[in-house]
Amino acid sequence: MKPTNIAAPDYFHKVVDCQWACPAHTPVPEYIRLIAQGRYSDAYMINWKSNVFPGILGRTCDRPCEPACRRGRVEETPVAICRLKRVAADFKDDITQRLPRPSAKNGKRVAFVGGGPASLTVARDLAPLGYHCTVFDGDPEAGGMMRSQIPKFRLPNSVIDEETGYILNLGVDFKGGHRIDSMKALLAEKYDAIFVGSGAPRGRELDIPGRKEAAANIHIGIEWLANVSFGHTDKIGKRVIVLGGGNTAMDCCRTARRLGGEKVTVVVRSGFEEMKASPWEKEDAIHEDIPILNYMVPIEFKHVAGKLIGVTFQHVKAELDAKGRRNLVPSGDPDQTIPCDDVLVAVGQENAFPWIEQDCGIEFDKWHMPKVDPKTFVSTNPKVFFGGDAAFGPKNIIWAVAQGHDAALSIHKMLSGEDITERPLPEVHVSSQKMGIHEWSYDNDISNDKRFKVPHRDKVIALKDIRTEVELGYDVKLALGEAHRCLNCDVQTVFSTSLCIECDACVDICPMDCITFTENGEEADLRQRLKAPSLHPDQDLYVSSDLKTGRVMVKDEDVCLHCGLCAERCPTGAWDMQKYLIEMTQAGSTCPTKSRSAA
Amino acid sequence: MTYIAKPKFHHPGLKKNELGYTHRDYEGKISTLCAGCGHDSITASIIEACYELSIEPHRVAKISGIGCSSKTPDYFLGNSHGFNSVHGRMPSVLTGANLANRELIYLGVSGDGDSASIGFGQFAHSIRRGVNMTYIVENNGVYGLTKGQFSATADRGSKSKKGVTNTDNAIDLVAIALQLGATFVARSFSGDKTQLVPLIAAAIGHKGASFIDVISPCIAFNNHAGSTKSFDYVREHNDAVNRLDVLVGRDPIAVDYAPGTVQVVEQHDGSRIALRKIDADYDPHDRLGAQTFLAKHAAKGQIVTGLLYVDPDAEDLHSHLNTVQTPLNTLEADTLCPGSAALDKFNASLR
Numbered sequence: 020m021k022p023t024n025i026a027a028p029d030y031f032h033k034v035v036d037c038q039w040a041c042p043a044h045t046p047v048p049e050y051i052r053l054i055a056q057g058r059y060s061d062a063y064m065i066n067w068k069s070n071v072f073p074g075i076l077g078r079t080c081d082r083p084c085e086p087a088c089r090r091g092r093v094e095e096t097p098v099a100i101c102r103l104k105r106v107a108a109d110f111k112d113d114i115t116q117r118l119p120r121p122s123a124k125n126g127k128r129v130a131f132v133g134g135g136p137a138s139l140t141v142a143r144d145l146a147p148l149g150y151h152c153t154v155f156d157g158d159p160e161a162g163g164m165m166r167s168q169i170p171k172f173r174l175p176n177s178v179i180d181e182e183t184g185y186i187l188n189l190g191v192d193f194k195g196g197h198r199i200d201s202m203k204a205l206l207a208e209k210y211d212a213i214f215v216g217s218g219a220p221r222g223r224e225l226d227i228p229g230r231k232e233a234a235a236n237i238h239i240g241i242e243w244l245a246n247v248s249f250g251h252t253d254k255i256g257k258r259v260i261v262l263g264g265g266n267t268a269m270d271c272c273r274t275a276r277r278l279g280g281e282k283v284t285v286v287v288r289s290g291f292e293e294m295k296a297s298p299w300e301k302e303d304a305i306h307e308d309i310p311i312l313n314y315m316v317p318i319e320f321k322h323v324a325g326k327l328i329g330v331t332f333q334h335v336k337a338e339l340d341a342k343g344r345r346n347l348v349p350s351g352d353p354d355q356t357i358p359c360d361d362v363l364v365a366v367g368q369e370n371a372f373p374w375i376e377q378d379c380g381i382e383f384d385k386w387h388m389p390k391v392d393p394k395t396f397v398s399t400n401p402k403v404f405f406g407g408d409a410a411f412g413p414k415n416i417i418w419a420v421a422q423g424h425d426a427a428l429s430i431h432k433m434l435s436g437e438d439i440t441e442r443p444l445p446e447v448h449v450s451s452q453k454m455g456i457h458e459w460s461y462d463n464d465i466s467n468d469k470r471f472k473v474p475h476r477d478k479v480i481a482l483k484d485i486r487t488e489v490e491l492g493y494d495v496k497l498a499l500g501e502a503h504r505c506l507n508c509d510v511q512t513v514f515s516t517s518l519c520i521e522c523d524a525c526v527d528i529c530p531m532d533c534i535t536f537t538e539n540g541e542e543a544d545l546r547q548r549l550k551a552p553s554l555h556p557d558q559d560l561y562v563s564s565d566l567k568t569g570r571v572m573v574k575d576e577d578v579c580l581h582c583g584l585c586a587e588r589c590p591t592g593a594w595d596m597q598k599y600l601i602e603m604t605q606a607g608s609t610c611p612t613k614s615r616s617a618a
Numbered sequence: 619m620t621y622i623a624k625p626k627f628h629h630p631g632l633k634k635n636e637l638g639y640t641h642r643d644y645e646g647k648i649s650t651l652c653a654g655c656g657h658d659s660i661t662a663s664i665i666e667a668c669y670e671l672s673i674e675p676h677r678v679a680k681i682s683g684i685g686c687s688s689k690t691p692d693y694f695l696g697n698s699h700g701f702n703s704v705h706g707r708m709p710s711v712l713t714g715a716n717l718a719n720r721e722l723i724y725l726g727v728s729g730d731g732d733s734a735s736i737g738f739g740q741f742a743h744s745i746r747r748g749v750n751m752t753y754i755v756e757n758n759g760v761y762g763l764t765k766g767q768f769s770a771t772a773d774r775g776s777k778s779k780k781g782v783t784n785t786d787n788a789i790d791l792v793a794i795a796l797q798l799g800a801t802f803v804a805r806s807f808s809g810d811k812t813q814l815v816p817l818i819a820a821a822i823g824h825k826g827a828s829f830i831d832v833i834s835p836c837i838a839f840n841n842h843a844g845s846t847k848s849f850d851y852v853r854e855h856n857d858a859v860n861r862l863d864v865l866v867g868r869d870p871i872a873v874d875y876a877p878g879t880v881q882v883v884e885q886h887d888g889s890r891i892a893l894r895k896i897d898a899d900y901d902p903h904d905r906l907g908a909q910t911f912l913a914k915h916a917a918k919g920q921i922v923t924g925l926l927y928v929d930p931d932a933e934d935l936h937s938h939l940n941t942v943q944t945p946l947n948t949l950e951a952d953t954l955c956p957g958s959a960a961l962d963k964f965n966a967s968l969r
Contacts, residue, residue, distance in 0.1 A: 093627050456653075457621055465625035520849050522654040522837065523809060527662040530625045530642075532632065552631040568853060582625055590654025590837045 020542050022564040028447045031599040034576050035509045037100055040087035042421035044603045045069040047100055048509040054106055055502035060114050062107035071140045071420050074178040077105025079169055081415035089508050092578050096470040098504045106498040121190030125149030127434050130210040132199045135163020136416045137407025138216030139186045140423025144606040146189040157198030164218055167245040170274045171486045202375040212402050212430045219408035223367035229320030233327035240271045240365030247274055256360025259283045260330050262317055263365035264294035271363040272309045277485040285311045329358040368413045395439045396426035424605050431606035448600040452510055459596055461510050463583040466503040507581045511599045514572055516563045518593035525585035531578045539571045549575055624648050636672040644669050646696035656808035656834030657756045661693045663811050667818035679715055680725045683708040686763055687729030687756035706737025709744035716749050719945035720936050724751040731761055734770035734789045745798040745827045750934035752821040752828045755791055758836035759847040766839030777844030795829040796909050801932030802828035805923045807852050819864040825886035826932030859900040859924040863892045883930050902928050
């Protein structure tokens with residue numbers, strides 16, 4: 020193998036598994052260290068810069084970082100990254116002084132369709148640069164699906180108000196209750212750029228017999244949740260069936276439990292394991308006495324005199340066909356009818372752009388989705404950009420944020436007369452953490468603690484009021500314990516070939532047997548000759564150039580604890596622990612500047 | 619040394635030996651020696667050898683004297699018996715322990731000061747008597763704990779860190795061990811674990827006095843130009859006569875060696891050593907030949923390493939003395955002290 024080029028920004032970025040997995044590339048270990056130091060406001064600001072909604076995401080994020088967390092490969096469970104983010108939001112001081120100030124307007128106007136996470140991210144990036152941002156939303160208040168679809172017992176309004184407020188206070192003009200129903204009309208208003216962040220607002224239908232006849236008691240999940248959210252709906256029948264296995268279904272069933280649903284059942288077509296809902300959301304639903312029945316396909320809504328009385332299901336099983344594809348086929352068991360008073364249909368969401376006219380210069384593909392460049396987020400109309408669920412279909416908030424940053428950069432470049440396809444490289448800082456012979460400016464002692472549970476409110480109290488938040492969040496002590504579980508993967512092991520005397524001290528001390536000195540070879544061959552088996556070929560090997568004896572140093576990055584013992588035991592300083600901080604390029608940060616960072 | 623304890627976590631794919639232990643289970647406390655010390659590599663090699671042999675830690679007694687080397691038993695086999703004796707007195711403590719309980723595996727860990735200076739006599743007599751043990755000298759040619767004076771194994775003409783030339787002749791412990799009748803004699807280098815680990819494993823399997831001289835660079839005081847015990851010097855002058863694999867159990871020997879290059883040595887404990895010859899003329903069963911070979915190569919400045927001599931039919935001190943098979947601590951009081959009638963009978967036999 021060729022010597023690893025550690026100067027390439029991606030190499031060390033990949034080692035920080037959580038940050039690499041996060042669509043917005045939030046510097047996770049950096050803010051967790053600050054939480055451990057009690058510097059909650061600093062931790063919050065790092066998050067705010069990167070993911071815009073720390074308090075909201077700290078409660079609702081789909082957490083792509085946690086399955087990636089290295090700790091999950093070392094012991095059973097990853098670090099509770101998401102809930103530590105909430106800790107930063109919960110315990111911070113007033114941070115308004117740290118926010119950007121509304122700046123003098125540069126005369127350029129940008130319109131936003133929809134006031135959800137994607138639009139607000141773009142507005143946050145653009146407003147401080149002087150753009151006049153006008154956000155249109157059909158709902159009276161900003162937040163989009165974060166406000167309308169996520170139940171208040173998971174995400175209180177106060178958190179949404181606070182974090183959307185930080186953005187609107189940057190001088191963003193929010194036009195609530197103003198639904199855009201014609202792109203043509205909007206274009207005619209001569210905005211310099213338009214960003215479409217209108218989400219995936221339409222719940223998918225379930226067209227089976229009885230749908231029309233029993234319509235009064237069959238509700239589309241996201242619409243029903245929005246009605247609950249805005250107070251239009253405040254009760255439901257005692258027996259409720261929720262159809263669907265995603266996070267919306269989980270929100271539906273838990274909301275139903277709080278509005279009078281005594282016997283709420285979730286029914287999914289495929290297996291329990293295959294459900295799209297996050298594991299913790301399933302757990303929370305089950306904890307609230309909601310059974311989840313699987314391998315049952317709804318085939319008919321039963322009704323008597325226009326009143327729904329139940330849903331009939333066919334039992335199925337999963338089979339692999341000749342091509343190895345998984346199919347659901349009838350299992351042969353007799354059909355089953357489950358009696359109920361109401362049904363909530365949460366079988367998916369769709370995009371809908373009836374308001375974009377054919378002749379706006381915006382082309383659509385055969386799935387009726389706008390043609391959007393996945394890097395720049397520009398549509399076929401160079402002035403119109405898309406992001407969030409509106410661009411590539413339903414995903415999570417953190418994706419909308421990540422896409423918003425990229426779209427904002429494109430808009431800024433376009434309006435500065437630059438080529439939007441040229442994307443500036445991220446800014447990378449690498450600095451040694453050595454403070455003494457065996458002292459480091461980070462806590463390298465590895466905690467053996469298991470993952471700490473987030474305290475929940477008592478179930479009896481939680482189920483009584485739909486606005487009572489279920490999760491209480493970590494207290495300071497639990498947060499400190501959980502923060503110590505972080506392995507500081509951003510403090511990198513950096514090897515200097517010229518200093519190494521091949522004494523084997525690092526090999527002997529490494530608790531994870533990550534380091535091997537051996538003859539060089541092709542990657543597949545080298546992976547066979549490591550001191551401990553290579554379990555994850557997607558994790559890189561760090562290979563040095565040739566050493567004095569002709570061998571090379573090979574380090575399997577997979578389960579390195581970043582404990583720094585290799586560097587402590589190295590007599591010549593050939594190993595050093597260096598903190599790697601990558602700042603993704605956002606609008607306005609095109610020229611790398613010397614930025615202040617927490618040590 | 620380090621302030622933090624070595625983390626408990628280990629690689630999830632670590633292999634386990636027959637006892638269900640990983641090599642991490644054979645570790646001791648974290649080393650307090652200087653960073654990069656060759657002794658730590660010897661520690662790691664002992665851990666590896668014991669792991670590979672699936673030795674139950676409670677069946678091992680590790681005994682040492684004084685010095686950097688003699689601190690190391692604290693860093694391996696944390697669940698074994700240990701005795702940190704007076705300077706240079708490891709061999710007599712080990713001999714005594716061995717006589718009292720012949721069923722344990724004895725690891726004597728010593729250094730060049732402990733064995734070639736203050737304990738030279740003790741070293742000689744334990745080898746001469748054929749005590750069943752693995753005697754490891756961690757040889758760095760320097761008194762590290764007292765800031766780098768030449769030790770008795772420092773080569774004449776080699777330079778100290780301050781530039782002083784050594785005018786005394788060196789003691790070659792391997793040559794002495796051969797001359798004193800050690801039945802397993804080897805030399806190795808801390809920086810070459812592929813050679814050292816099987817040597818330790820083979821020595822443990824040998825019934826009789828096994829002696830291994832391990833050159834172990836002192837990173838603080840003897841790893842400079844002009845030293846003959848530095849990483850660079852040893853790597854440049856290392857002349858390995860053979861490489862070996864230790865085979866436990868009855869598995870057939872892998873046949874990917876060229877015919878005639880592998881020599882199999884049966885050990886007392888049923889294990890076998892497969893010796894891969896590097897020097898075709900070298901015969902590890904020829905004590906006299908080995909002595910000559912060593913002397914010739916030493917004169918040329920070469921450091922001969924590998925398994926230098928082994929007597930597969932060796933006997934140990936217990937068979938010479940015809941001692942009881944049972945460890946003394948499991949004998950009943952009336953057997954250990956049979957009473958005045960037995961004493962009278964014994965005295966009568968001497969009259």
